[in-house]
Amino acid sequence: MPELPEVETTLRGISPYLLNKKIKSVQVRQRQLRWPVPKALSDIKDLKVTSLTRRGKYIVAGTKIGSIITHLGMSGSLRIIKAPLELRKHDHVIFELGSNTYLVYHDPRRFGTVLWTTEAAELHPLLRKLGPEPLSNDFNGDTLFRHSRKKKVAVKNFIMNGHIVVGVGNIYASEALFRSSIRPGKAAGRVTAAAYNTLSDNIKSVLSDSIKSGGTTLKDFVNSKGEPGYFQQTLNVYGREGKPCRQCASPIKQKTIGQRSTFYCSNCQN
DNA sequence: CTAAATACCTGATGGC
DNA sequence: TGCCATCAGGTATTTA
Numbered sequence A: 001m002p003e004l005p006e007v008e009t010t011l012r013g014i015s016p017y018l019l020n021k022k023i024k025s026v027q028v029r030q031r032q033l034r035w036p037v038p039k040a041l042s043d044i045k046d047l048k049v050t051s052l053t054r055r056g057k058y059i060v061a062g063t064k065i066g067s068i069i070t071h072l073g074m075s076g077s078l079r080i081i082k083a084p085l086e087l088r089k090h091d092h093v094i095f096e097l098g099s100n101t102y103l104v105y106h107d108p109r110r111f112g113t114v115l116w117t118t119e120a121a122e123l124h125p126l127l128r129k130l131g132p133e134p135l136s137n138d139f140n141g142d143t144l145f146r147h148s149r150k151k152k153v154a155v156k157n158f159i160m161n162g163h164i165v166v167g168v169g170n171i172y173a174s175e176a177l178f179r180s181s182i183r184p185g186k187a188a189g190r191v192t193a194a195a196y197n198t199l200s201d202n203i204k205s206v207l208s209d210s211i212k213s214g215g216t217t218l219k220d221f222v223n224s225k226g227e228p229g230y231f232q233q234t235l236n237v238y239g240r241e242g243k244p245c246r247q248c249a250s251p252i253k254q255k256t257i258g259q260r261s262t263f264y265c266s267n268c269q270n
Numbered sequence B: 001c002t003a004a005a006t007a008c009c010t011g012a013t014g015g016c
Numbered sequence C: 001t002g003c004c005a006t007c008a009g010g011t012a013t014t015t016a
Helices: A004-018 A039-043 A141-148 A155-159 A170-179 A193-212
Strands: A022-028 A045-048 A051-055 A058-062 A067-071 A077-082 A091-098 A101-106 A113-117 A253-257 A260-264
Touching (some): A004 A051, A004 A058, A004 A091, A004 A101, A004 A193, A022 A039, A039 A113, A141 A155, A155 A193, A170 A260
Antiparallel strands (some): A022 A045, A051 A058, A058 A067, A067 A113, A077 A101, A091 A101, A253 A260
Protein backbone atom coordinates (compact mmCIF):
# COMPACT_ATOMS: atom_id res chain seq x y z
CA MET A 1 0.00 0.00 0.00
CA PRO A 2 1.95 2.91 1.24
CA GLU A 3 4.79 4.69 -0.38
CA LEU A 4 6.25 7.91 0.96
CA PRO A 5 3.27 10.17 0.10
CA GLU A 6 0.86 7.79 1.79
CA VAL A 7 3.06 7.58 4.88
CA GLU A 8 3.39 11.36 4.95
CA THR A 9 -0.39 11.72 4.60
CA THR A 10 -0.85 9.31 7.48
CA LEU A 11 1.69 11.13 9.63
CA ARG A 12 0.01 14.49 9.09
CA GLY A 13 -3.35 12.95 9.89
CA ILE A 14 -2.37 11.37 13.19
CA SER A 15 -0.10 14.18 14.37
CA PRO A 16 -2.80 16.34 16.02
CA TYR A 17 -3.88 13.34 18.08
CA LEU A 18 -0.46 12.01 18.96
CA LEU A 19 2.16 14.76 19.15
CA ASN A 20 2.51 16.17 22.67
CA LYS A 21 -0.21 13.76 23.81
CA LYS A 22 0.12 10.95 26.26
CA ILE A 23 -0.13 7.30 25.34
CA LYS A 24 -2.13 5.98 28.28
CA SER A 25 -1.68 2.32 27.41
CA VAL A 26 -0.88 -0.04 24.56
CA GLN A 27 -2.78 -3.20 23.70
CA VAL A 28 -1.13 -5.73 21.41
CA ARG A 29 -3.62 -8.14 19.87
CA GLN A 30 -1.28 -9.71 17.27
CA ARG A 31 2.40 -9.79 18.08
CA GLN A 32 3.57 -11.54 14.89
CA LEU A 33 4.22 -8.78 12.40
CA ARG A 34 7.34 -8.56 10.19
CA TRP A 35 9.21 -8.77 13.47
CA PRO A 36 7.58 -9.57 16.81
CA VAL A 37 6.13 -6.53 18.55
CA PRO A 38 8.40 -6.04 21.59
CA LYS A 39 6.91 -6.89 24.95
CA ALA A 40 8.26 -3.62 26.31
CA LEU A 41 5.67 -1.78 24.24
CA SER A 42 2.88 -3.25 26.32
CA ASP A 43 4.45 -1.75 29.46
CA ILE A 44 3.97 1.81 28.25
CA LYS A 45 1.79 3.79 30.59
CA ASP A 46 1.08 7.54 30.54
CA LEU A 47 4.01 8.30 28.22
CA LYS A 48 4.06 11.58 26.33
CA VAL A 49 4.98 11.64 22.63
CA THR A 50 7.44 14.51 22.30
CA SER A 51 8.36 14.15 18.63
CA LEU A 52 6.72 12.65 15.57
CA THR A 53 8.74 12.27 12.40
CA ARG A 54 9.00 10.30 9.20
CA ARG A 55 12.20 8.66 7.97
CA GLY A 56 11.64 7.10 4.58
CA LYS A 57 8.49 5.09 5.07
CA TYR A 58 9.06 4.68 8.79
CA ILE A 59 7.05 6.74 11.28
CA VAL A 60 8.94 7.46 14.50
CA ALA A 61 7.18 8.60 17.68
CA GLY A 62 9.75 9.81 20.19
CA THR A 63 9.37 9.95 23.97
CA LYS A 64 11.60 10.74 26.91
CA ILE A 65 12.59 7.09 27.34
CA GLY A 66 12.53 5.64 23.84
CA SER A 67 10.93 5.62 20.41
CA ILE A 68 8.15 3.73 18.70
CA ILE A 69 9.15 2.84 15.14
CA THR A 70 6.37 1.82 12.78
CA HIS A 71 6.29 0.76 9.16
CA LEU A 72 3.11 0.10 7.24
CA GLY A 73 4.58 -2.59 5.00
CA MET A 74 2.41 -3.48 2.05
CA SER A 75 -1.04 -3.28 3.58
CA GLY A 76 -0.74 -1.37 6.85
CA SER A 77 -2.63 1.70 8.01
CA LEU A 78 -2.90 3.84 11.10
CA ARG A 79 -6.26 5.33 11.97
CA ILE A 80 -7.72 7.41 14.74
CA ILE A 81 -10.94 6.18 16.27
CA LYS A 82 -13.12 7.25 19.17
CA ALA A 83 -14.73 5.14 21.87
CA PRO A 84 -16.77 3.01 21.88
CA LEU A 85 -14.10 0.93 20.20
CA GLU A 86 -15.17 -0.70 16.99
CA LEU A 87 -12.27 -2.95 16.15
CA ARG A 88 -11.85 -4.72 12.84
CA LYS A 89 -10.09 -7.85 11.81
CA HIS A 90 -6.32 -7.20 11.57
CA ASP A 91 -6.33 -4.33 14.08
CA HIS A 92 -3.11 -5.51 15.70
CA VAL A 93 -1.99 -2.75 18.05
CA ILE A 94 -4.20 -0.24 19.90
CA PHE A 95 -2.71 2.89 21.46
CA GLU A 96 -5.00 4.46 24.06
CA LEU A 97 -4.57 8.23 23.85
CA GLY A 98 -7.14 9.58 26.28
CA SER A 99 -10.20 11.73 25.55
CA ASN A 100 -11.83 8.58 24.22
CA THR A 101 -9.31 8.55 21.38
CA TYR A 102 -7.34 5.58 20.09
CA LEU A 103 -4.68 5.09 17.45
CA VAL A 104 -5.07 1.74 15.70
CA TYR A 105 -2.40 -0.11 13.73
CA HIS A 106 -4.10 -2.27 11.12
CA ASP A 107 -2.25 -4.60 8.73
CA PRO A 108 -3.81 -7.62 6.99
CA ARG A 109 -0.62 -8.94 5.42
CA ARG A 110 1.51 -8.23 8.48
CA PHE A 111 4.53 -7.12 6.46
CA GLY A 112 4.70 -4.00 8.60
CA THR A 113 6.36 -3.34 11.92
CA VAL A 114 5.71 -1.79 15.30
CA LEU A 115 8.97 -1.63 17.24
CA TRP A 116 10.29 -0.02 20.40
CA THR A 117 13.84 1.16 20.88
CA THR A 118 15.54 2.93 23.75
CA GLU A 119 18.49 4.07 21.65
CA ALA A 120 18.32 7.10 19.39
CA ALA A 121 15.90 6.08 16.64
CA GLU A 122 18.21 7.17 13.83
CA LEU A 123 20.78 4.68 15.14
CA HIS A 124 18.37 1.76 14.99
CA PRO A 125 19.61 -0.93 12.56
CA LEU A 126 16.59 -0.41 10.31
CA LEU A 127 17.15 3.34 10.01
CA ARG A 128 20.89 3.69 10.30
CA LYS A 129 21.84 2.78 6.75
CA LEU A 130 19.01 4.51 4.93
CA GLY A 131 19.76 6.85 2.05
CA PRO A 132 18.77 10.52 1.91
CA GLU A 133 15.24 11.83 2.05
CA PRO A 134 14.11 12.43 -1.55
CA LEU A 135 12.51 15.78 -0.71
CA SER A 136 15.60 17.11 1.05
CA ASN A 137 18.53 19.01 -0.45
CA ASP A 138 20.76 16.06 0.39
CA PHE A 139 19.18 14.26 -2.52
CA ASN A 140 19.96 15.31 -6.07
CA GLY A 141 21.15 14.01 -9.42
CA ASP A 142 24.70 13.85 -8.20
CA THR A 143 23.70 11.45 -5.41
CA LEU A 144 22.22 9.09 -7.96
CA PHE A 145 25.01 9.47 -10.48
CA ARG A 146 27.80 8.74 -8.00
CA HIS A 147 26.17 5.66 -6.53
CA SER A 148 25.18 4.21 -9.88
CA ARG A 149 28.55 3.95 -11.61
CA LYS A 150 29.29 0.42 -12.86
CA LYS A 151 25.92 -0.81 -11.56
CA LYS A 152 24.10 -3.16 -13.87
CA VAL A 153 20.89 -3.20 -11.89
CA ALA A 154 17.88 -1.69 -13.66
CA VAL A 155 17.52 2.01 -12.90
CA LYS A 156 14.03 1.36 -11.58
CA ASN A 157 15.34 -1.09 -8.98
CA PHE A 158 18.18 1.29 -8.24
CA ILE A 159 15.89 4.17 -7.24
CA MET A 160 13.73 1.78 -5.20
CA ASN A 161 16.77 0.80 -3.11
CA GLY A 162 16.38 2.45 0.29
CA HIS A 163 20.11 2.62 0.78
CA ILE A 164 20.34 4.94 -2.24
CA VAL A 165 17.25 7.06 -1.62
CA VAL A 166 14.30 6.32 0.65
CA GLY A 167 10.59 6.42 -0.07
CA VAL A 168 10.42 5.54 -3.77
CA GLY A 169 8.19 2.51 -4.18
CA ASN A 170 6.80 0.62 -7.13
CA ILE A 171 4.21 3.17 -8.24
CA TYR A 172 6.31 6.30 -8.02
CA ALA A 173 9.39 4.65 -9.50
CA SER A 174 7.47 3.99 -12.71
CA GLU A 175 5.93 7.47 -12.63
CA ALA A 176 9.20 9.32 -12.02
CA LEU A 177 10.89 7.41 -14.85
CA PHE A 178 8.06 8.29 -17.21
CA ARG A 179 8.31 11.96 -16.30
CA SER A 180 12.04 11.69 -17.00
CA SER A 181 11.72 9.80 -20.33
CA ILE A 182 13.98 7.02 -19.02
CA ARG A 183 13.32 3.31 -19.64
CA PRO A 184 12.92 1.50 -16.32
CA GLY A 185 14.99 -1.49 -17.45
CA LYS A 186 18.04 0.57 -18.42
CA ALA A 187 21.16 -0.28 -16.43
CA ALA A 188 21.66 2.29 -13.68
CA GLY A 189 25.33 2.65 -14.64
CA ARG A 190 24.42 3.73 -18.16
CA VAL A 191 22.16 6.60 -17.19
CA THR A 192 23.93 9.94 -17.72
CA ALA A 193 24.57 12.61 -15.12
CA ALA A 194 22.15 14.93 -16.92
CA ALA A 195 19.46 12.26 -16.94
CA TYR A 196 19.95 11.71 -13.21
CA ASN A 197 19.47 15.42 -12.62
CA THR A 198 16.16 15.21 -14.45
CA LEU A 199 15.24 12.03 -12.60
CA SER A 200 15.96 13.39 -9.13
CA ASP A 201 13.87 16.47 -9.95
CA ASN A 202 11.01 14.27 -11.08
CA ILE A 203 11.22 11.98 -8.05
CA LYS A 204 10.77 15.11 -5.96
CA SER A 205 7.93 16.43 -8.10
CA VAL A 206 5.95 13.20 -8.32
CA LEU A 207 6.20 12.62 -4.56
CA SER A 208 5.24 16.16 -3.63
CA ASP A 209 2.42 16.23 -6.18
CA SER A 210 1.06 13.04 -4.65
CA ILE A 211 1.31 14.38 -1.11
CA LYS A 212 -0.78 17.36 -2.26
CA SER A 213 -3.43 14.92 -3.50
CA GLY A 214 -3.45 12.96 -0.26
CA GLY A 215 -1.59 10.00 -1.74
CA THR A 216 -2.57 7.26 -4.15
CA THR A 217 -5.41 4.85 -3.47
CA LEU A 218 -5.21 1.87 -5.79
CA LYS A 219 -6.75 -0.70 -3.60
CA ASP A 220 -7.11 0.07 0.05
CA PHE A 221 -5.01 3.05 1.11
CA VAL A 222 -6.94 5.33 3.44
CA ASN A 223 -5.66 8.18 5.55
CA SER A 224 -6.01 8.40 9.32
CA LYS A 225 -9.66 9.39 8.89
CA GLY A 226 -10.40 6.47 6.61
CA GLU A 227 -10.49 8.59 3.44
CA PRO A 228 -8.79 7.66 0.13
CA GLY A 229 -6.15 9.66 -1.76
CA TYR A 230 -6.69 11.09 -5.22
CA PHE A 231 -3.31 10.93 -6.92
CA GLN A 232 -4.25 7.79 -8.86
CA GLN A 233 -6.21 10.08 -11.17
CA THR A 234 -2.90 11.65 -12.13
CA LEU A 235 -0.90 8.47 -12.77
CA ASN A 236 0.62 8.43 -16.25
CA VAL A 237 1.74 4.84 -16.54
CA TYR A 238 1.17 2.79 -13.39
CA GLY A 239 -1.71 0.37 -13.91
CA ARG A 240 -2.38 1.74 -17.40
CA GLU A 241 -1.17 -1.22 -19.47
CA GLY A 242 -2.59 -1.06 -23.00
CA LYS A 243 -4.09 2.38 -22.48
CA PRO A 244 -2.85 5.29 -24.61
CA CYS A 245 0.14 7.22 -23.36
CA ARG A 246 -1.04 10.66 -22.28
CA GLN A 247 1.84 12.21 -24.24
CA CYS A 248 1.97 10.24 -27.48
CA ALA A 249 -1.02 7.87 -27.43
CA SER A 250 1.10 4.72 -27.88
CA PRO A 251 -0.11 1.86 -25.71
CA ILE A 252 1.52 1.72 -22.27
CA LYS A 253 3.57 -1.43 -21.74
CA GLN A 254 3.87 -3.64 -18.70
CA LYS A 255 6.92 -5.69 -17.88
CA THR A 256 8.25 -7.48 -14.81
CA ILE A 257 11.52 -5.98 -13.61
CA GLY A 258 13.09 -7.25 -10.43
CA GLN A 259 9.96 -9.30 -9.64
CA ARG A 260 7.82 -6.18 -9.67
CA SER A 261 5.26 -5.02 -12.18
CA THR A 262 6.63 -2.09 -14.16
CA PHE A 263 4.88 0.28 -16.55
CA TYR A 264 6.33 2.54 -19.23
CA CYS A 265 5.83 4.06 -22.65
CA SER A 266 8.19 2.48 -25.17
CA ASN A 267 7.91 5.55 -27.39
CA CYS A 268 8.50 8.29 -24.81
CA GLN A 269 11.08 6.50 -22.66
CA ASN A 270 14.55 5.59 -23.88
C1' DC B 1 31.52 -6.53 -3.24
C1' DT B 2 27.00 -7.12 -6.64
C1' DA B 3 22.65 -9.08 -8.34
C1' DA B 4 18.95 -12.04 -8.00
C1' DA B 5 16.03 -14.94 -5.41
C1' DT B 6 13.54 -15.80 -1.21
C1' DA B 7 10.91 -14.96 2.74
C1' DC B 8 7.20 -13.03 5.54
C1' DC B 9 1.18 -12.91 5.15
C1' DT B 10 -3.83 -12.22 3.86
C1' DG B 11 -7.23 -11.04 0.57
C1' DA B 12 -9.09 -9.90 -3.97
C1' DT B 13 -9.76 -11.52 -8.47
C1' DG B 14 -10.34 -14.41 -12.45
C1' DG B 15 -10.57 -18.93 -14.85
C1' DC B 16 -12.64 -23.35 -14.89
C1' DT C 1 -20.82 -22.25 -5.43
C1' DG C 2 -16.02 -24.12 -4.94
C1' DC C 3 -11.16 -24.56 -5.89
C1' DC C 4 -6.88 -23.18 -7.62
C1' DA C 5 -3.53 -19.94 -9.45
C1' DT C 6 -2.05 -15.28 -9.66
C1' DC C 7 -1.32 -10.82 -8.10
C1' DA C 8 -0.84 -6.89 -4.73
C1' DG C 9 1.59 -0.41 -3.04
C1' DG C 10 7.83 -3.39 1.02
C1' DT C 11 12.23 -4.69 2.21
C1' DA C 12 15.52 -7.51 5.07
C1' DT C 13 17.88 -11.59 4.39
C1' DT C 14 19.79 -15.37 1.94
C1' DT C 15 21.91 -17.36 -2.00
C1' DA C 16 24.76 -17.39 -6.05
